Amino acid sequence: DAGITQSPRHKVTETGTPVTLRCHQTENHRYMYWYRQDPGHGLRLIHYSYGVKDTDKGEVSDGYSVSRSKTEDFLLTLESATSSQTSVYFCAISARTRGGNEQFFGPGTRLTVL
Amino acid sequence: AQSVTQPDIHITVSEGASLELRCNYSYGATPYLFWYVQSPGQGLQLLLKYFSGDTLVQGIKGFEAEFKRSQSSFNLRKPSVHWSDAAEYFCAVGGRDDKIIFGKGTRLHILP
Numbered sequence: 622d623a624g625i626t627q628s629p630r631h632k633v634t635e636t637g638t639p640v641t642l643r644c645h646q647t648e649n650h651r652y653m654y655w656y657r658q659d660p661g662h663g664l665r666l667i668h669y670s671y672g673v674k675d676t677d678k679g680e681v682s683d684g685y686s687v688s689r690s691k692t693e694d695f696l697l698t699l700e701s702a703t704s705s706q707t708s709v710y711f712c713a714i715s716a717r718t719r720g721g722n723e724q725f726f727g728p729g730t731r732l733t734v735l
Numbered sequence: 736a737q738s739v740t741q742p743d744i745h746i747t748v749s750e751g752a753s754l755e756l757r758c759n760y761s762y763g764a765t766p767y768l769f770w771y772v773q774s775p776g777q778g779l780q781l782l783l784k785y786f787s788g789d790t791l792v793q794g795i796k797g798f799e800a801e802f803k804r805s806q807s808s809f810n811l812r813k814p815s816v817h818w819s820d821a822a823e824y825f826c827a828v829g830g831r832d833d834k835i836i837f838g839k840g841t842r843l844h845i846l847p
Binding site: 652654656661662663664665666669671679711715718719720721722723724725726727728729 | 744767769777778779781784786787788825829831833834835836837838839840
């Protein structure tokens with residue numbers, strides 16, 4: 622357990638509404654990530670952050686924005702949700718362990734866009 | 736391009752039988768390799784990892800994996816599966832840039 626929480630854990634929303642998902646960590650890790658998980662696609666990186674106010678795009682960033690104003694919080698925003706953004710969203714942190722870096726994951730947020 | 740291929744979408748084995756899940760990767764530098772497991776409705780749990788050194792790595796729950804550089808593979812094995820091993824398994828590859836790429840997963844079914 623790397624002290625990662627996600628909120629909300631479940632959300633149902635309508636097409637066109639804005640949605641913000643929150644990831645909170647308690648261990649001061651520098652790197653944080655947002656992934657989406659869809660059947661047949663595994664996990665795909667949306668955005669990541671390498672420090673406060675330092676973020677970059679991942680593989681599937683269109684339609685998403687992120688912000689990191691504090692080390693412990695990494696927010697994912699869908700400015701205008703679409704049905705194609707129905708997915709399970711996972712936050713992760715990267716921690717240095719013996720020999721290399723490994724990622725630890727939060728419990729996930731299930732988002733349904735109607 | 737960096738990628739991970741898990742050629743088997745579904746695998747079914749009988750309880751007590753041996754298991755091997757295949758993973759092939761494409762990566763430009765020396766890779767870090769991972770296997771994660773996800774039970775239904777749960778997050779991802781790290782089973783084992785390879786950074787360097789001994790190419791046979793041991794993980795949790797009795798799993799092991801072998802890194803074969805010549806074959807660009809990192810196959811996961813278990814000598815005797817239990818019903819509780821039914822889950823989805825993800826292979827992943829990364830490096831010093833702190834980003835990792837996941838395969839599409841293999842769902843393991845266990846027959847009683």
